[in-house]
Amino acid sequence: MRTISVDGQGLTPEAVAAAAAGGAKAALSREAEARVRESRNMVEELVxxxxxxxxxxxxxxKFSDVHISSHDTARLQINLIRSHACAVGNPLPADTVRAIMLLRANALAKGFSGIRPETLRLLIDCLNHDVLPVVPEQGSLGASGDLAPLSHVALVLMGEGEAFCRGERLPGAAALAKAGLRPIALQAKEGLALINGTQIMTAVGTLTYVKALRLARIADVIAALTLEGLRGIPDAFAEEVQLARPYPEQIGVAxxxxxxxxxxxxxTRQGELRVQDAYSLRCLPQVHGATRQALDYARDKLSIEINAATDNPLLFLAEGKVVSGGNFHGQPIAFAMDLLKIGMSELANIAERRTERLVNPALSGGLPAFLSRDPGLGSGLMITQYVSASLVSENKVLAHPASVDSIPSSANQEDHVSMGTTSARHAAQVVANAAKVLAVELICAAEAAELRGADGLAPATRALYDRLRGAVKPVTEDRSLTGEIERVAAALLAGEWLGAVEAVAGPLY
Structure with missing residues (x-):
């Protein structure tokens, strides 16, 4: 199994996704451990x-002006975690919790936080032994970081709270014991070091980005299959057209x-059946390309954030300074997630419009109404378009930017917050919905290809068609498609079929 070095600077979104899926272990680098130890020494000297x-x-x-005796510094940290662990809602999925733990460990490994090496090692050991804290998904304002949900991670390190271990939900102490681990007693600054950061929003955002990129890439293939089903005109994708408006992402999609x-x-060619296609076909490079721009922006910000120190205060050893700053503020990730969800909402929006063209006999160029083999007696794929329309409408609500809201907290000491975790959670929902919209389009496009004659498909789109047919048989008679839509959506999110297409078409952008 792959080992990821936790050193505070080398993580990528893909490495986070691998660890989140349980496909990698984490190990604290020697250099990082030395930095952490030096930082800890500075805390002990301050105390x-x-x-x-x-x-x-x-x-x-607001209590920052209240002095705490050196005799009470440990108690202060315990009280912090217990009081702040009040998040609510459903537990975050296991892959998200793994990503959270890796990202928090990586931030602490930078050596600005003052945590003890043994506390950091316990966090990494919990990740490697799959002791996954129960982390409720709601309750973060996204500035002073993700305080409430991250406190549920820290609780388990203390032997409190709850955790999943080998599929069983247990009290925190029992979960640690089952994995052969011992809880720690927090000391000065350690509670704050564990919870003051942006790792909830960044973990959700990173896993969402990885899935969104898979969807954006396979969306080009699905759209190409749809274009064939509608006897569309590829002339609009000519290189000279794209170079006249030289966005790299538009050029790549074309x-x-x-x-x-x-x-x-x-x-078909221009003028053979029609002079030009509708926008949902003709403007594919422009719309899908703009979504790729949004994803590129999100990747850039996530790549910085997953290797950043985002707690407060930060300890600077060379200068001998302790500085109260604001790196916990999630505004950069809030903006990135809001942009990502707008881009993915539009990817789904245009996919639903293509689905409508496939099932609408007034727009499909001779295909039977709703792709039914017995129109009237059979409804065919009529209601799949309803489902897509419903999901697209839901995405339009979710795409409202959470980052434009702020509610002051802590008696107005913390008077502007990012709502970045809300942005990230909504982005994850948008991406999940977009996968289902694309699954519907793919099922309809395959049906159209079946009716046109699948032997006429391009080799690359035929590769996707064949994979789809392994999961969804032709709809020759009406049947419930719920399970098939869900399975196809899951395959698209996992990137299962893209390799088969690239084996024929070559590497895709």
């Missing part, structure tokens, strides 16, 4: 000297479409 430092010898938030449609006997 011994009785110096004032936020969260070490003071209360939290290049994909040309490769995917190479060898098709079902496409």
């Amino acid at each position: 011994a000297a009785g110096e004032i430092a936020y969260g070490v010898s003071t209360g939290f938030g 290049r994909n479409l040309r490769a995917l449609l190479r060898g098709s006997a079902l496409t």
Whole structure:
């Protein structure tokens, strides 16, 4: 199994996704452990000297002006975790919790946080032994970081709270014991170091981005199959058209479409059946390309955030300084997730419009109404378009930017917050909905290809058609398609079929 070095600087979204899926172990690098130990020494020196430092010898938030005796610094951290662990809602999925733990460990490994090496190692050991804290999904404002949900992670390290271990939900102490691990007693600053950060929104956002990119890439293939089913015109994807408006992402999508449609006997030329296609076909490079721009922006911000120190205060060893700052503020990720969900909402929006063209006899160019083999007696795929329309409408509500809202907290000490975790959670819902919309389009496009003559498909789209037919048989008679839509959506999110297409078409953008 792959080992990921936790060093505070080398993580990628793909590595996070691998660890989240349980396909990698984490190991603290020697250099990082040395930095963490030096940082911890600085905290102990501050406590011994009785110096004032936020969260070490003071209360939290509005209580930052309340001095805490050195005799009470450990109790202060325990109280912090217990009081802040009040998140609500359904538990976050196992893959998300693994990502959260890896990202928090990576931030602490930078050596700015003052945690003890043994506390950090316990966090990594829990990840590697699959002791996964029960983390409710709601309750973060996204500034002072993700305090409430991250506190549920820290509770388990203390032997409190709840955790899943080998599929069983247990009290925190029992879960640790089952894995052969011992709880720790928090010391000065450690509770704050564990919870003051953006790891909930960043974990949700990173896994959402990875899935969104898979969907964006397979969406080009599905759209190409739809274009064949509608006898569409690939001329609009010509390279010279894209170079006249040289967005790299638009150029990349058009290049994909040309490769995917190479060898098709079902496409037409300008003027053969019609002069030009509707926008949902003709503007594929422009719309899908713009979504890729949004995803590129999200990746850039996530790549910085997963290797950032996002707690407060930060300890700077070379300067001998403890600085109260604002790196916990989730605004960069809030904006990135809001942009991602808008981009993915539009990817689903245009896919639903293509589905409508496939099932609407007034728009499909001779296909039977709703792709029914017995129109009237059989409804065919009529209601699948209803389902897509419902999901697209839901996405339009979810795409409202959470980052434009802020509610002051802690008696107005924390008077502007990001709502970044809400942005990330909504983005995850948008992506899940988009997968189902694309699954519906793929099922309808395959049915159209069946009716047109699948032998005329391009080799690349035929590869996707064949994979789809392994999961969804032709709809020759009316049947419930719920399970098939869900299974296809899951396959698209996992990126299961893209490799078969690229084996024929070559690497896709």
